[in-house]
Amino acid sequence: AQSVSQHNHHVILSEAASLELGCNYSYGGTVNLFWYVQYPGQHLQLLLKYFSGDPLVKGIKGFEAEFIKSKFSFNLRKPSVQWSDTAEYFCAVNAWTGRRALTFGSGTRLQVQP
Amino acid sequence: DAGITQSPRHKVTETGTPVTLRCHQTENHRYMYWYRQDPGHGLRLIHYSYGVKDTDKGEVSDGYSVSRSKTEDFLLTLESATSSQTSVYFCAISEPGQKAETQYFGPGTRLLVL
Numbered sequence: 001a002q003s004v005s006q007h008n009h010h011v012i013l014s015e016a017a018s019l020e021l022g023c024n025y026s027y028g029g030t031v032n033l034f035w036y037v038q039y040p041g042q043h044l045q046l047l048l049k050y051f052s053g054d055p056l057v058k059g060i061k062g063f064e065a066e067f068i069k070s071k072f073s074f075n076l077r078k079p080s081v082q083w084s085d086t087a088e089y090f091c092a093v094n095a096w097t098g099r100r101a102l103t104f105g106s107g108t109r110l111q112v113q114p
Numbered sequence: 115d116a117g118i119t120q121s122p123r124h125k126v127t128e129t130g131t132p133v134t135l136r137c138h139q140t141e142n143h144r145y146m147y148w149y150r151q152d153p154g155h156g157l158r159l160i161h162y163s164y165g166v167k168d169t170d171k172g173e174v175s176d177g178y179s180v181s182r183s184k185t186e187d188f189l190l191t192l193e194s195a196t197s198s199q200t201s202v203y204f205c206a207i208s209e210p211g212q213k214a215e216t217q218y219f220g221p222g223t224r225l226l227v228l
Binding site (some may be wrong): 004009045046092102103105106 | 152
């Protein structure tokens with residue numbers, strides 16, 4: 001079965017600091033990869049996704065992620081965070097196994113201090 | 115935002131009572147999902163549906179049942195609620211072949227079982 005690991009459970013940064021959140025998955029076949037964001041009290045929103053092609057994916061609000069197949073990783077990055085980026089971030093994988101459901105990581109809570 | 119609504123948005127119930135949560139979509143998407151979100155676990159799939167009357171179990175399906183009699187509605191029933199089912203429940207939808215099967219999430223239902 002596929003699994004997703006997010007090793008950073010809680011990250012605290014100051015505004016303008018750079019961000020990198022790790023995501024590793026375990027599945028040897030073709031995968032679709034996603035990052036979702038959940039602002040306090042809200043539902044999950046899609047931040048970005050990778051399906052094929054350029055492994056560097058750009059999403060909304062200045063976020064990007066790089067798919068490194070050899071490392072089974074899909075890390076999320078942002079060069080300069082803002083207070084409004086305070087949220088929980090989830091990495092998710094959809095392996096092409098027939099079932100179209102997502103497997104989520106446990107999430108990373110990001111707190112940006114002004 | 116995708117046209118997904120969930121009802122109720124908040125519910126408090128007692129152990130042993132049945133509870134039904136409703137997910138309604140206006141997007142005519144074929145796939146619908148129920149996830150539960152718990153601290154430290156991210157989102158975990160309970161059940162999903164790939165068409166009217168077509169459903170399958172997810173990784174945490176014990177104690178839950180689902181029904182889908184119309185494309186737009188997906189019901190989740192807790193047959194006899196337990197305190198371990200206190201959680202936030204999210205519905206999601208997707209359409210195979212569109213936007214690479216990105217899943218879109220509803221606003222969530224917060225359930226407290228006393």
